[in-house]
Each structure stands twice: as C-alpha cells, then as structure tokens.
Amino acid sequence: MSDSNHKIVNRLLTALFVLLASACSLNYESNVESGNRDQILHLGNGDEPQELDPHITTGIPEFHIQHALFEGLVAKHPKTMAIEPGVAETWEVSEDLKRYTLHLRHDARWSNGDPIKAGDFVYSWKRALTPALGNLYAYMFYPIQNAQEYFEGKLDDFNLVGVHAPDEYTLVVDLKAPTPYFLQLLDHHSYFPVHPPTIEKFGAFGERGTRWTRPGNFIGNGPFTLKEWKLNRILIVEKSPTYWDAARVRLKEIHFYPIPNGSTEERMFRAGQLHITERVPLEKINVYKRENPAALSISPYLGTYFYRFNTTHKPLDDKRIRMALALSINREQIVERVTKGGQIPAYNFTPPDTNGYTPRARISYDIDRARALLAEAGYPEGRDFPALELIYNTDEGHRSVAIALQEMWKQALNINIRLSNNDWKVYLDRESHLDYELSRAGWIGDYLDPTNFLDLFVTNGGNNRTGWSNQRYDELLNQAGMTGDQTARYELLQEAEAILMEEVPVAPVYTYTRVRLIDPTVRGWEDNILDQHPYKYVHLEAAE
Amino acid sequence: MDNARSSPSLWKDAWRRLSRNRLAMLGLCVLTVMVSLALLTPWIAPYSYSAQDLDLGATPPSGAHWLGTDAFGRDLLTLILYGSRVSLAVGFLATAVALTIGVLWGTVSGYAGGRTDAVMMRTVDILYALPFTIFIILLMVIFGRNMFLLFMAIGAVEWLTMARIVRGQVLGIRRQEYIEAAIVMGLPRSRIMYRHVLPNVLGVIIIYTTLTIPNVILLESFLSFLGLGIQPPQSSWGLLISYGVETMEEYPWLLFFPAATLSLTLFSLNFLGDGLRDALDPRAATD
Numbered sequence: 001m002s003d004s005n006h007k008i009v010n011r012l013l014t015a016l017f018v019l020l021a022s023a024c025s026l027n028y029e030s031n032v033e034s035g036n037r038d039q040i041l042h043l044g045n046g047d048e049p050q051e052l053d054p055h056i057t058t059g060i061p062e063f064h065i066q067h068a069l070f071e072g073l074v075a076k077h078p079k080t081m082a083i084e085p086g087v088a089e090t091w092e093v094s095e096d097l098k099r100y101t102l103h104l105r106h107d108a109r110w111s112n113g114d115p116i117k118a119g120d121f122v123y124s125w126k127r128a129l130t131p132a133l134g135n136l137y138a139y140m141f142y143p144i145q146n147a148q149e150y151f152e153g154k155l156d157d158f159n160l161v162g163v164h165a166p167d168e169y170t171l172v173v174d175l176k177a178p179t180p181y182f183l184q185l186l187d188h189h190s191y192f193p194v195h196p197p198t199i200e201k202f203g204a205f206g207e208r209g210t211r212w213t214r215p216g217n218f219i220g221n222g223p224f225t226l227k228e229w230k231l232n233r234i235l236i237v238e239k240s241p242t243y244w245d246a247a248r249v250r251l252k253e254i255h256f257y258p259i260p261n262g263s264t265e266e267r268m269f270r271a272g273q274l275h276i277t278e279r280v281p282l283e284k285i286n287v288y289k290r291e292n293p294a295a296l297s298i299s300p301y302l303g304t305y306f307y308r309f310n311t312t313h314k315p316l317d318d319k320r321i322r323m324a325l326a327l328s329i330n331r332e333q334i335v336e337r338v339t340k341g342g343q344i345p346a347y348n349f350t351p352p353d354t355n356g357y358t359p360r361a362r363i364s365y366d367i368d369r370a371r372a373l374l375a376e377a378g379y380p381e382g383r384d385f386p387a388l389e390l391i392y393n394t395d396e397g398h399r400s401v402a403i404a405l406q407e408m409w410k411q412a413l414n415i416n417i418r419l420s421n422n423d424w425k426v427y428l429d430r431e432s433h434l435d436y437e438l439s440r441a442g443w444i445g446d447y448l449d450p451t452n453f454l455d456l457f458v459t460n461g462g463n464n465r466t467g468w469s470n471q472r473y474d475e476l477l478n479q480a481g482m483t484g485d486q487t488a489r490y491e492l493l494q495e496a497e498a499i500l501m502e503e504v505p506v507a508p509v510y511t512y513t514r515v516r517l518i519d520p521t522v523r524g525w526e527d528n529i530l531d532q533h534p535y536k537y538v539h540l541e542a543a544e
Numbered sequence: 545m546d547n548a549r550s551s552p553s554l555w556k557d558a559w560r561r562l563s564r565n566r567l568a569m570l571g572l573c574v575l576t577v578m579v580s581l582a583l584l585t586p587w588i589a590p591y592s593y594s595a596q597d598l599d600l601g602a603t604p605p606s607g608a609h610w611l612g613t614d615a616f617g618r619d620l621l622t623l624i625l626y627g628s629r630v631s632l633a634v635g636f637l638a639t640a641v642a643l644t645i646g647v648l649w650g651t652v653s654g655y656a657g658g659r660t661d662a663v664m665m666r667t668v669d670i671l672y673a674l675p676f677t678i679f680i681i682l683l684m685v686i687f688g689r690n691m692f693l694l695f696m697a698i699g700a701v702e703w704l705t706m707a708r709i710v711r712g713q714v715l716g717i718r719r720q721e722y723i724e725a726a727i728v729m730g731l732p733r734s735r736i737m738y739r740h741v742l743p744n745v746l747g748v749i750i751i752y753t754t755l756t757i758p759n760v761i762l763l764e765s766f767l768s769f770l771g772l773g774i775q776p777p778q779s780s781w782g783l784l785i786s787y788g789v790e791t792m793e794e795y796p797w798l799l800f801f802p803a804a805t806l807s808l809t810l811f812s813l814n815f816l817g818d819g820l821r822d823a824l825d826p827r828a829a830t831d
Contacts, residue, residue, distance in 0.1 A: 263790060283615065283791040330598075337598040338615075396790060403616060403776045407596045419775045 030272030031255075036521050036542040039252045041535075044265045044277040048232050048258035052213040054192040055128040055135050060444070061278075063189055065256055068224040068237045068535050070192040073102055073121070073171070074183055078537045079526040081448065083183045087116055087193070087221065088171070097178035097484050104169040109242040110195050111218075111225040118165035124193040126158050132206035136462070137190040140446070143179040143481075178484030181355070184447035195219040223249045223536040232258055250539035262396070269295075269517045275540070276525070277517040282397055285340050285515060295517050298342045299527035302351055302445035303512035304453065305343070305401075307390075310437050311505050312467035315386065319503050320377040325438075326363050326507035327370035328412035329405060334509060338404050339397065341515040346508035348501055350493075355448040357490050361498040363508065367412045374413055382414030389418045390438040393427040398440050401509065431465050441465075442512070445530065450493050451480060457500060468505030561823040568819020571812035578809055582628040591619040593626040594777040602795045612797045614787070620798065623779050624805055630780040631806075634695060634764045635757040641699025642760075643753055646706025651737055651745075653707070654714025665711065668704050676701055680767060691774065694767065698760050709752055713745040747821035754817030758810045781806045 031042045049062045054070055057063070075086040088102040108116040128135050129151045141147040145162030149155040162174030175182060185191060194212075198219045203210030211217055218226040223245065224237035235256040239249050257274065259265040262281040268274050280288065280296070288296040309316045309325070316322055331345035344352070348359040371381070379385045390406070392398040399421060406417045417438070422430065430436050443463070445452045455461065458477055459469040476496040483489040500506075514531045524537040562568055581588070590610075597617030605612045611620040653664040683697045717723060718741070726736050765782015768774050774783070781802050788799030 281790070283794045287794055333598045337601055399776065400615070404596065404598060406777060407594055407616070410594065419777075421775070 032272040032275055032519055032521070033542075035255075035275060036540045039250060039540055041251050041254045041522070041538065041540065042273065042275045043254060043256050044259045044268070044274050044279075045235075045256040046258065046278045047260050049235065049256075051209065052218070052226070053208075054189040054194065055124070055133060055137075056208060057189065058136050061256075061258070065235060065237070066189045066192065066222075067532065068222055068254055069218075069220040069226060070189070070222045071243075072188070072191050072193075073104075073186045075534060076184075076187055076530075076532060078524065078534050079528060081528050081530055081532070083187075086187070088186075091183075097180075098175045100173040100175070100182065102171045102173070104171065105244060106169060107244045108221065109244065110221050111240045111242055112195075113242050114195070114197075114219075116193065116221055117168045118171040119168070120193050120196060121171055122163050122165050123196045125163050125191070126161075127194065127199070127205060128190055129158075129161070130206040133208060135190065137188070139462070140185055140188055140190045143175050143177070143182055143185070145174045145176050177482045179481075180484070180486055180489070181447050181449040181451075184449070188446055193221060195221075224251075224254060227253065234258075245536060249536045251535060254535060266517065269519075274517075275519045275522050280341070280515045280517055282338070282340060282400060288517065294520055297514075297516045297518045297527065299514050299531075300344075300529050301512040301514040301531050302354065302448065302529045303442060304346055304349055304351055304508055305440075305442050305510045305512060306346070306349065306506045306508045307405075308431065308436075308439045308441050308466050308506050309504070310434055310439070310467060312434055313437055315377070315379075316388075316437060318377050320373040321379075322504040322507070323363075324370040324373040324377070324413060325409065326504045327366045327373070328408060329507060329509060330365055330408055331509060332365070334401060334404055338400050339510065342513045343510040344513070346511045348497060349506065349508050350450045350453040350497060351445070351511045354445070354450050354453070356486075357450040357493065359450075359497040359501075360494055361501040363501050363504065370412055374415075379415075385413075385415040387416040387418055388437045389420055390440070391420050391422055391427060391430060391436045392440040393424045394421045402440060434465070434467050439465075441506070444512070448530065450490070450497075451477065454493055454496050454500070457505060466505040468503065470499055470503060473499045558820075558823040562819050565819040565822065567815040568823075571815035571819070574808060574812040575816065578628060578812075579632060581625060582632050585625045585629055589622045589625050591622045593618070593622050593779065595619075602791075602798070604795075604797055611801045612795075614798055615791070615795070620784075620801055623784060624781070624802055627779040627781045627784050627802070628805070630691075630774055630778065631761045631764065631782065632809075633691075634698065634780070635761045637695040638698040638702065638760045638764075639753055639756045641695060642702035642706055642756060643749070644703075645699070646703035647710050647742075647745075647749060649703065649707040650710025651714055651741060654711035655718060655733070655737055655741060657715075657718075661711075665708075668707055672704055694764065694774075698763050698767075702756055702760060702763075706749070706752055706756070709748060710745055713748050714741055717741055717744050743824070746824045750817050750820045750824070754813040757813055758806070761806065761809075 035042050045064055046061045051057050054066050071086050073086050073088040075084045077084050087104055087108045089105040091102040093100055104118055131153055138151045146160050150161050164172045198212050202212040215226050215229050223243045225240040227238040228236040238253045262279050265277045266281055266284050269277050309322045311317055335343040335345055347362040350359050352358045392402050402419050409415055409417055431439050456463045458474050473496050476492050480489045480492040521540050521542050523539050523541050525533050600617035602615045603613045609619050653661045680697045726740055762782055765786055768783050784802035792799050
C-alpha cells in the first residue's frame, strides 16, 4: 500500500474515532441534571442576538431574551394569552375606546432598585419613536395619536403625541381610533420601558448601539437581569431580586445558547445539554414521534409560510400566472410528506381563528384551472415560459419545500424553476429591493389580530416586498383601522383578504406549527399560538 | 522525428508493466465503468432525476428502486448516476486545469531558478494566503454562476500545491549529471524540460493528481452547499453525501450508497495512480 493510501486510511480512522467519542455519552453531570437541581433552564435560542435594545431589534431570538429582561405595562397569561397586569396594576378605557388610563403599581422597580415611574414610559416611547434611532417596529405605535407624524418628522413636539404622565404612577394614552388589540401591543418589545439614566450614561438619546446593554451596564425591569454575555457562546440571565413579583419566579438562571444549526441542537438535546430546543430537524420529527414522543412538542403557531411573487417582474405581473402558480401547489402533500410537523395547509393568508377571525376567501388546489389560466395568459402547456428563479435563505427546511414545489410546478404546468439559496442578509436585501422573481417567506404574528397579517400588503408597506398595490385594499384596511365594532371590522378585513386571494401577490403554503423538543422536567411552559412563554411561570422538576 | 521513434517503446513498456499490476488494472476497469455509466446516464437511468413521488417518501433498497429512494421519493440510483456526471466532470476537468497550470509553473520556476523562481514562488505564496472560500465567492459574484466557471475556479485554486511539488522535484533533477550532459550537448531548454525533466517528475504528478480529484469532488459539494455550485434538482455526489449526513440516522442508505460510490472511485484512482507511477518511472525502464 502506498503512502497516500495510508494517509487516507488514517484520516478515515480518525473520523471514526471522533464519531464514536461524540456518540458515547460521557460520564460527567449534564446541563439538564445540574440545571434541574439548581433551577437553571438551558435553552436553545436559534441565532446569536444582534442587540438587546428593545427599541432596535426585530428578531425572534432577541425577543426571547427581552421577555426575560423587561416587562411591559401588561403581560399575558401563559396558556390563554389573555392580558394580565404587568407594570400597570389596573387600567380604564374611555367610552369611545380611544383613551386608556393606566395605573402603575407602586412596587415596580428597575433592577438597580429605582422605582418605575410613568415618566419612564413617556421617555421610552419617545425614544422608540425618535427617527434617528431607526426603530423598524415604530409602526407598532401608529394607533397612538400623532405617533406616526412624530416618527415621520412631520411633528417636532412630542407633547402632541398621545402619551402623557399626569402624575408619577398614571399614564394616559390617547389613540387615533379605537384599536381593539391595543392592550396586546403593550406587551410587544417595542413598548418595553428602558431606564433613562442608563441610556443617558452610555450615549445620546437617539444613539444606536451604545454599551448600555452590556453585562454590568444593563438595567432592566423584568423578572430576570443580565449576568453574562459571551458572543456566539452563551447569554445568561439571573433572577432579579427587585422584580415586583419575584416571589413567583422560581428559576434562578436561564442560559440562552445561540445554535443556528438544527442537527447540532438536536444532538445537544440528546446529550442532556439543553432543556428546550428552538426547533427540530425535519428528518428527526418521525424518529421522536416513534421513540420519544414525550419530548416532542408540536403546537399551533400564529404564522404563515408563503411565497412572494415579484409583481413588477414579467411574467409575474400577470395575475393569471400568479394564480396558476398558487393553484398548482399541493399543500396537503407538502405538510404531510415534506414538513411533517403537523402544519396546516394554508389556503388564505391570515391563519384560521386569529382572535375569532377565519378568512372565507380561499385559494384551492386546482391543476385544471391552473393550466387553463396559464394557457389564457399566453403559455399553453407551459410553452415558452421563461425559467423563473426562486430564492430562499439557506435552511434545509426551506430547501425541501422549494424542491417539492419545483417539481409540482414542473408536473402541473410544465414550467422550469431555478432554485437559489442565499445567506439570510443577502436574501432579505434582495427581497426588499425587489431583486427576485419568486421568494419563500414567512410571517409570524406579533399580536392576535388579523390586521397584523393583512397590514403587510398595503401599498409601499415595509414588509410588502412584492411591489403589489391595490387602492381598494388600502382603503379597506384604513377603514378597518377606524372601526371600533369588531364584527364590522372583520367584515372589512374579509373583503380585503378576498382581494388578496384574488390578486395573489403571495401564495400561502401552510400555517406554522412550533415544533420543539422539551425535556419532561420543564414545568409551566405552556403551548400557545404566539409561542410566548413568560419565564416567571416556568420551573424545573426532576423526576423522582 | 527522433521523438516519434523512441516514444512508443516508453509507452509500450509502461503499458506492459501496468497490465501486470492487478490492482491498477482493477482500478482502471472500475473507472472505465464509472465513466461509461456517467456518459450513458440519460439512456440507462431507470427514472427521471427530478421525478418525485412524495407519497412514497424515503424507502430502503427494493426491487423497484435498487438503491432506495430519498425523502422526496426520488430514485437514489438515478440521482447517483446523474450526480456522477457532475462530479466526474468537475473532478477531471478542474484537475486538468490545476495540472496544466501547476506543472507548467512548477517546471519553469524550478528549472529557471534565480530571480524568476523567486518571483514565481512568491506569487504562489501570495495566492496561498488568500482565503479560498472568499476567493471563489468573489469569482462567482463577478462572473455569475455556471458549471464551467466552477471548474475554472476550483482549478485555479488547486494548482498551487501542484506547482510547489513539481518545482521541488525539478530542483533536484536539475543537478543530475544527465541534465548537465544534455546542456553540454547544446539541447534547447524546452527540449531538456520536455524530454528529461518531465518524465522524471511524472510519478509525483500522477500521485498528486489522483489525490486532487477526490479533493475537487468534495470541494464542489462544499460550494454547492453554500449555494455557489450546482442547485437542486441537479445533483452531485458531494451534495448527495452532505444531504445523506443530515439524515444519517433515519435513512442510512442515503449516505451509504453515495459515499460508497465516491470511495470506490477514490480507491480506483489511487490504485491506478500507484500503478502508473511504477509503470512510468524511467529509472525502471531497464528492468
């Protein structure tokens, strides 16, 4: 045997040993065991958080951490997601539903012991709306009188915005129109308060990325406070002794691990390194269903997985083509054979039963009609149809759905689709600059209301990204925003949804489910449609 | 004319020795079969490479699907056959690019010596220092994605080691008496390089080539995985293996068969390379 063969054999052997070593469980105490003893929760948290500032971030991993570090005026019940008191103990709503008077509890404190005053909220919301800060979630404040005008720079005086603190423990909010979901917004991170002296200490009022969110500098008001943050390795929060409801908090610490790779995360879970994972790799779902169903948690999730069409691009500017593509997706097959996580096929954009609203408009699965439409649009049997490019962000799950769709379209319409995976940032960039033809997308609800979904597609909306615009649709959403009566409001939204499903700037594919692995020792982690889990109710109980 | 008279005997000799080496002949046979299968794929593949049967899903090897199917119900044998076209093409073509540049560069640099050598080798050092991935990504961004570019990009990176190895060998050979004799006889430089230097480094070149091919095949899968190489539903061995690794525990055959095919090719190449080195060694010509 020659020298080069020896080298290869050696390499193979080394690889084998590494595999064996990682497969054997080693004998030291695992994170889960020690965590159960000390009430330390180990959480897989997807990507590394970019920032902890609640007025800057938009991502899910950041939100998971912010929910531990901050508390809004109201909170949510872990199971029903009903509104519960947070920093505000009680509140009253005026008769025209446009004025909210919130009474702050006197024992609410920042993590350095300072009392939380109504003025802190006015300060924080002013900061969140300061144009220089560039808060991408500023539109969450638009129901408030003059908030939009202030953010867009049409108004310089914040006193004209509908937020006032008549005394230290009372906050009065004036709305533009009755907004049935307004209380829910108060639990969104963009509405979280920040500690004014800390902000001022580390930078100017509207300055981004200052050092105030670093361990040691950080002051928050949540049930936990920041202890340690090692980039790309771990972020640790510990129980805050100054939190008003500290008696209820049973966890001592939560360790958030950034693990972008699903297979890595699953192996860590199996090795007892994590209590809860952020996701489960597709091919592992059936293994767990069969071998460890107790650890697998599948719960409905308020989110829609869909494909965007670039409506400014030929031939997708023709709605018959878009409709033909949308009609030939076999959604049942995708959820049953590809994603396999109990997802629900989506035939309209807003998930079913979003706070009592279930859209009536439907896109069906109808290949014959799809073919007819394609022929009508000038491409009988897909002849001369240009090959379209479909972009998705690098992820095994997105790739699988894309491969399945590619073949479905080929079979049904005889058209060719090129797949192209992109890095997350490139993908976002291409999508928002309309530099694509087809693009996979997902939208997760921030609060329980259909407008949270339908608002996406108003003309020039920041998250529209299809180039689609429809005057009637804009009017309907505008009207719905002015209507206080829930039934009348939902009727307007039904009509808007019908337009959306008629014009198909997007093709819904399925309604998300949240699939996680959860160690059976975790208690108080309830399934709910928003996938929010108030940590103060969570604790660990080792099996006897 | 001189050349034409004496070469046949060298190659005939080499072939005689090679055909006596059983392992090498086995390697050659396997490779021939692989290449012919790859060439004939469109006619012999049992299924279409994009045809899915989602309801069937992943099944282990059976009568209908000899090597089983993947999660989309695609026939694995078909995927491997189509993948071999991409992988072997990338493997051979990119290696050919690397070989041409590397051998030329190394021979000239080693033979010329002095300042020419220094300049040429420092160029190689500088290129070595460039991070490979960024280099390829840059090429892809500038020139766009296509298969031909993929060959060129990989080849353009792989020739560096080849150039160094060849230069080292040439440096040693240059000091041999027969080269000095050739110089004294007044042979032109190019002729000395071609007639006397190259045959003596052939063994090393062949060995290194057989190592480069599997390397290049794996590189292609890495690039495709990053979205810079080929994209689904097209396939290559490297891609099949990287998908296979993800689903290793659930569907082991999706890893086993592509990996076995790649390993078989790799071993064949190595055996053949070994045999060729022994057969082509000019010092063994008088045995």
